[in-house]
Amino acid sequence: MNDSTTRFSNRVADYVAGRPSYPMALLEVLSPFGLASDSLVADIGAGTGLFSQVLAKFGCQVHAVEPNQAMREATVEHPRIQSFDGTAERTPLPAGQYDFVFAAQAFHWFDRTAFRAECQRLLKLGGQVVLVWNERRTDTPFLVDYEALIDRFGSDYRQVSHQNISPAVLEDWFGNGCRFIEVPNWQDLNWDQLIGRVTSSSYMPSPSDSSYDAMRNAFRALYDQYASSGTVRLDYTTKAYIGTLKD
Secondary structure, eight states, rough: OTTTTTTTGGGGGHHHHOOOOOHHHHHHHHHTTTTOOOOEEEEETTTTSSSHHHHHHTTTTTEEEOHHHHHTSOEEEEEEEEEEEOOOOSSSOTTTTEEEEESSSEEEEEEEOHHHHHHHHHHEEEEEEEEEEEEEOOHHHHHHHHHHHHHHSSSSSHOGGGGOOOOHHHHHHHHHHOEEEEEEEEEEEOOHHHHHHHHHHHTSSSSSTTHHHHHHHHHEEEEHHHOOBBBBBEEHHHHEEEEBBBB
């Protein structure tokens, strides 16, 4: 498997075009946990800044850390976002300054022990970590068939899936246990957006792979079967685990 810091380097354009964002409702649900419009937050493994943009729109000051240069350069500029070169395990950020540390669609790539120690270094007293994933649903015929094609053509889909990390593992990682929240999310995609969504995943064939044409044709047939008014809908549940870290 490629180094997790570089395996998306040749997929940045598809990542920007195809990946789902995150619902503002998630941040509103986090308000009772202390997230405010003036919070200073770190977004670790920020990628192209999809989650950083949502945090900034909420009003947070965001320090986004991403080791992949191509992904950092694709981040849309925003006055409340500062981008930094660094890994989850070793960031260039100052100690003891952050109200929250976020990792969206990224924690499963990290060295968990080293990332935990880095979170403890970054957080203010009482600061919290929030681990976020967009989890694709499989409860409609289209979503079932979409998942089957991902399984068919994905090289190491099951091995790298965040779903390999159980809630029990996350509770143990936090040390004090954690709270769980979820909100609905979705994408309505035309054909170009759909194939971009598919190929934004590092485990799917790229145009240089021998299986790419067969994969593209299979997804085109799926799109043609299910599209309504020129789009198909990918439904997600956005899941978040929030808590403090026990010393």
